[in-house]
Amino acid sequence: MLKDLDSFSKNIKGKIKFNYSLKNHTWLNIGGKAKIFFVPETLAELREFLFYLKKENNSFFIIGAGSNLLISDNVQNRIFIKLGKNFNKMSLNKDNVIIAGCSILDKNVSNFACENNLSGLEFLSCIPGSIGGGIRMNSGCFGKEFKDVLLSVQVMDFDGRVYTINSKNIKFGYRQTNLPKDLIFLSASFKTTKKNKKKIEENIHILKEKKENSQPLRVKTGGSTFKNPKNQLDKKVWEIIRENVDNQISFGDAKISEKHSNFFINSNNASFKNMYDLINFVKKNVKEKTGISLELELEIVN
DSSP: OHHHHHHHHTTOSSEEEEEEEOGGGSTTOOOOEEEEEEEOSSHHHHHHHHHHHHTTTOEEEEOSSOTTEEEOSOOTTEEEEOOOGGGOOEEEOTTSEEEEETTSBHHHHHHHHHHTTEESOGGGGGOOSBHHHHHHTTOEETTEEGGGTEEEEEEEETTSOEEEEEGGGOOEETTEEOOOTTEEEEEEEEEOEEOOHHHHHHHHHHHHHHHHHHSOOSSSEEEEOBOOOTTOTTSOHHHHHHHHSOTTOEETTEEEOSSOTTEEEEOSOOOHHHHHHHHHHHHHHHHHHHOOOOOBOSEEEO
């Protein structure tokens, strides 16, 4: 396999790295080394790479911006794929539909819409991560989710087949979809409406101000750790954690944010075990004191 990949790597624009540290590819700055880390620059490269590796029953993981990932220190047997720069292009058609590559950051799509006097994607300015990750978990904030604006997504399966899935054929849930795990999201189309640019900018400013006032920024965090419990409509999960857990608790450098109890922070050099222990400590305390079983929004790659 390695001999095949070495030969393959000499004839592509993308990059293949072996025994590659993943720490700098997650916002939590936590993670071990991947056996293989591949950054394709074209569809053909991606398809050929999958052909080489799929026949040996390898385990793939598609990594985006890494904003909601906690990666184990022990992932040597996983092969990580991160789409390259050619997958982060944007365009606009005559029906005010924006087509965005799935490796592009959510906020950049929001900015693109604003520059073109198009409304509907303002909430993306406050969602960390990439378009692909946002689709995968139906990300949302301030009352709006991906399901509200997504028209379709172009995908490639692990056999190299490319096709388009209409959003009408996707079952969306709270921070989840029914899209199979063996799909690589390539690009997506979003509906928008014409609006005065100044009004769009004002809306984005209001949303960003709300985020600034309620969430920790410019720190190493994976965003919301737990989902809001479905049967606790009167309370958000951060309130439940604040009321039932010692918010000063820490495991190594893994801590609970003072600003938002559902944001866990790597204050310096936390390990996977530190963060994992903090997550389980919070789950255990909330369960014992309230009977509520917290469900992770953060994705753990173990």
